[in-house]
Structure formats: structure tokens, C-alpha cells
Amino acid sequence: MKSARGLALAALIWASLPAARLHAETPSVAEDYVLHCSACHGRDGSGSPGLVPSLLELAPLLSDPRARAYLASVPGVAQAPLSDRRIARLLNWVLDEYANTRVTPPYSAGEVGELRASPLRDPLAFRASLVLEGAALGAPD
Numbered sequence: 001m002k003s004a005r006g007l008a009l010a011a012l013i014w015a016s017l018p019a020a021r022l023h024a025e026t027p028s029v030a031e032d033y034v035l036h037c038s039a040c041h042g043r044d045g046s047g048s049p050g051l052v053p054s055l056l057e058l059a060p061l062l063s064d065p066r067a068r069a070y071l072a073s074v075p076g077v078a079q080a081p082l083s084d085r086r087i088a089r090l091l092n093w094v095l096d097e098y099a100n101t102r103v104t105p106p107y108s109a110g111e112v113g114e115l116r117a118s119p120l121r122d123p124l125a126f127r128a129s130l131v132l133e134g135a136a137l138g139a140p141d
């Protein structure tokens with residue numbers, strides 16, 4: 001009985017080790033994307049037409065000067081359970097990886113902290129005010 005309990009305890013400790021290791025290290029930016037963004041935007045960033053915007057089409061938006069703030073203020077970004085530094089890293093990575101573009105200077109933790117402090121109440125209405133011809137949110141190709 002005693003040794004069975006000991007064995008169970010050892011199994012428990014063993015089972016928790018990989019999780020403990022995971023938490024000890026900061027996940028890579030790609031892991032952050034998979035864990036916090038891909039459920040809605042897809043592993044390939046293409047989103048879901050009419051529901052979730054594609055991250056492949058961010059470049060045209062950035063011609064509107066308000067888009068920089070918008071990208072860090074949408075609820076999925078502003079409310080993600082990640083530090084300002086990891087959100088900044090993630091946004092810069094998403095722009096490069098999926099939209100083949102960038103913002104200059106890149107997002108910083110300080111900027112993200114300010115922007116996410118006031119997440120957009122009505123992102124779709126704000127997005128519509130940004131929209132450039134032919135870039136309507138979720139418009140089918």
C-alpha cells in the first residue's frame with residue numbers, strides 16, 4: 001500500500017515535469033501565435049471569410065495611419081493573456097510572417113501597453129472607417 005502510494009506520487013511528479021519545464025521557458029513567438037491566435041485566425045493566418053479577418057491582407061490597411069494603433073487594439077490582441085513585450089513581438093512577427101510587411105519603428109512593449117489599455121469597443125465599426133476600397137472585412141475574394 002505504502003509503495004503503491006509512493007509509485008503514484010512518483011508518477012504524478014513525473015507527469016508534471018514537462019509542464020513545469022514549459023512554464024519555465026518563454027514560448028517562442030510562433031508558439032504564442034498557435035496558442036493565442038490560431039484558433040480564430042488559422043495556422044496559416046487566412047482567417048475565416050465573413051467571420052475572422054485574414055492576417056495575410058494587413059499590408060493595404062497600413063496605408064491608413066490609424067491602422068497601427070488599430071492592430072494592437074483589437075480585442076483578440078489587446079486582451080490576450082500575454083505581456084506587452086510578447087504582444088509587441090507577436091504583432092511584429094505576424095506582420096512579417098503573414099502579411100510580408102512591417103511597421104516602422106516596430107511595435108515596442110511601451111506602445112503596446114498604452115494601446116491595449118483601451119481596447120476597441122466596436123472594432124468592426126472602427127475597421128470600417130479604415131477600410132480602403134476593396135479591403136472590406138471578410139469580403140469574399
Ligand code: HEC
Binds near residue numbers: 041
Ligand atoms: C476569439 C477569436 C480571435 C482570437 C483568439 C484572435 N483574434 Fe484577431 N480578430 C478576430 C476578429 C473577429 C477580428 C475582427 C475584429 C473584431 O471583431 O475583433 C480580429 C482582428 C484582428 C486583427 C485586425 C485584422 C483586420 O484586418 O482588421 C489583427 C491584426 C488580429 N486580429 C490579430 C490577432 C492576433 C495577433 C491574435 C493572437 C494574440 C488574435 N488576433 C487573436 C478574432 C480573434
